[in-house]
Amino acid sequence: MTNAVIECILSRSAAKYYDPAATLSDDQIRELVRIGTSAPTSFHLQNWRFIAVRTREAKARLSPIAWNQPAITDAAVTFIICGQLADSSVIPDRLAPLVEMGVMPAAMVSEWEIPARDLYMDHPQRQRDEAVRTGTFGAAAMIYAARSLGLGSTPMIGFDAEAVHREFGLVSNEVPVMLLSIGAERPGNWAQKPRLPVADVLDLV
Numbered sequence: 001m002t003n004a005v006i007e008c009i010l011s012r013s014a015a016k017y018y019d020p021a022a023t024l025s026d027d028q029i030r031e032l033v034r035i036g037t038s039a040p041t042s043f044h045l046q047n048w049r050f051i052a053v054r055t056r057e058a059k060a061r062l063s064p065i066a067w068n069q070p071a072i073t074d075a076a077v078t079f080i081i082c083g084q085l086a087d088s089s090v091i092p093d094r095l096a097p098l099v100e101m102g103v104m105p106a107a108m109v110s111e112w113e114i115p116a117r118d119l120y121m122d123h124p125q126r127q128r129d130e131a132v133r134t135g136t137f138g139a140a141a142m143i144y145a146a147r148s149l150g151l152g153s154t155p156m157i158g159f160d161a162e163a164v165h166r167e168f169g170l171v172s173n174e175v176p177v178m179l180l181s182i183g184a185e186r187p188g189n190w191a192q193k194p195r196l197p198v199a200d201v202l203d204l205v
Contacts (some may be wrong), residue, residue, distance in 0.1 A: 013189065036139065042133070052079045065159060067159065086119075087120070088121065155179070
């Protein structure tokens, strides 16, 4: 079982070395985010935001609060992937385009909003878990899109979350899920590291 998408996934590895002279245009950055936002979200919440750190000044602000990891300064862009706490009150707005297109009956909107409210409203841990899930789905889509375009990527959790929150103006309902550097690679990066055997991680029931 193989095709171009599967080969892209199987050949991906976190990049360590980037060409610091290579850049991405703002349109290329927007396209990566557009692809990222095609990933699934619970109840179509789309509870995410992406901060593209791509200027020298912005990289200088991020680097010291992210362990001075080289990818932040060397890669063309580092995204701060922000998940937003799950909030069912946004569902009517999120579903409105589907209703206008005739895809979803208007009466179905409440059938989504009410269970979402029950699931999240009084459960702050679930709200936060959903923020992290959503941000991770979006980042994963961007990682594979980058690979398909011949670019490297590096997801990172090594950063001071409170400092990132403060320095880059995240609001109270936003969680910095991860940093994701993307850019042109230079030689020296490893191939994908071997994974555990499927038999060790799969139960067929």
